[in-house]
Amino acid sequence: MSKSSLKQTLKDLNTKKISIRELNQDYLKRIKENENLNVFIHFSEDNVLKQIDNLENDNSTKKLKGIPIAIKDLFCTKSMPTTAASKILENFNPTYESFVTQKLLDEGSIFVGKTNLDEFAMGSATNTSFFGNTINPLSKEYEPLAPGGSSGGSAAAVAADLCLGATGTDTGGSIRQPASFCGVVGIKPTYGLCSRWGIAAFASSLDQAGIFSHNVEDASILLQSIAGFDQRDSTSAKVDVPNYFENLDDDLNGKTVGIPKEYSIDGIPMEISQIWEDAIKVLEKKGVKIKNISLPHTKYALPTYYIIAPAEASSNLARYDGVKYGFRSDEIDSLDEMYENTRAQGFGKEVKRRILIGTYVLSAGYYDAYYLKAQKVRKLIADDFNRAFKECDFIVTPTAPSAAFPLNEKQNDPIKMYLNDVFTVPASLAGLPGISIPFGKDKNNLPLGIQILGKHFDEQLVFNVAVSLERSYE
């Protein structure tokens, strides 16, 4: 299937080769044909048609005017309900717009719908959603595959060509891993590049918004649109956002790539080691120096993450109490009963598991042994990267330890599920930008992803390496 790119579509709209209405009707048609994939939690054709009407009466020039974009249902939107894929927010209609979605609206994009995710972004297969699994569009008929997660709906929406780009959020790999599983591009920028204002919080020291797209050029256009300082998010960074697209440059001559030996782990499929080697060879041919580096605390990243993220989640999710918004249980004989029943009935199994573990590691007598210890190991992990970046300009690794797996596999063993994030979590803990691009296939013809990590706020080089590898692969 050959998909039109955002870049090409913007040209076609400009030269009036296609109208905003024709363009979006094409996407609406495909969305309706692909309902079985369960990509969207909220989709309304009328809503999309209304947006088209409004844009047709708008004579101003806008950068993304008429471009169909899918929004992960973790971003608050005024025009559509926002659920975080949880029963506890099933009837929540935000009265405000998230920073990221407001930026996209200001530039004239059209929101085609709100995409499915793991409940509160907690998962790696989009199978903890209250609204059911999303199916990976690359599934064979006899075996439905997981799209990865947590932003599985957004990755699937791009892969099935139901939009020209989609927003996601990434806490430990929730953009990069589904991008890899669905064969699309996914970028998680530096922590702080995009404001988290209006995004349902999961783990605040890790959460970051990002982009899914068909190719690297499109990702560079869209990321620039959603980045920027916002005083309503106290961790939002006051940095100049370059024009990533205009500055794209695939000449990497003289740069140095770091190859971390700790990412060669036992049990990953041969094909994944192979594409990693292939990527390194391509870079070498382009005049990139290869430098073997060591990130010695890599093996501790996952256990560190699975203390810090649940701890922060247990605190963030305390707000869902059945008082201010969302679901409230009927069994409410007392205030405490109301809280306990609302949260018991409103949250799913994985979310409860993480709230419980987070509450435990923060509770009196255990805080130092778990949470404080994890924050110290996190420092060592971040220092590993700081040291490595003195010797290299960027780092290349595989994105995920497997291709897309069958739906419902790994569901019963939480630790096995957590291992999906083994290559993505370290950079999340260090707050670094990372992109996943499709690079090769496995023996079942499923896409595999290569991850490129850069220094803080060096998204430009991350894009440059990505576009260079992408062009070599095409």
Added chain:
Amino acid sequence: MKIDKNTINKIARLSRIKLDDKESEDYIKDLNSILDWVEQLNEVNTENVEPLSNISSSILPKREDVSNDTNSSEEILENAPDKLEGFFAVPKVVE
């Protein structure tokens, strides 16, 4: 075993999540296996290491100290499951 029946009940109570017996048993098993797994952090020497709580490398900017009027109470109450005369309504707490 770090988590037993009493501990899970205590955490569930702190979390304000009611668990039935079956769920308690499942979570005892899950939490113990997760805690055993994260134990490996004890291998790491973290003496004199500062805990990392904020990854943000930039200095947090100050904002102007000005008052603003954003949400109206009506908007805030719009999603309330129960409200009364401009307030959130909850079950009676005082006898």
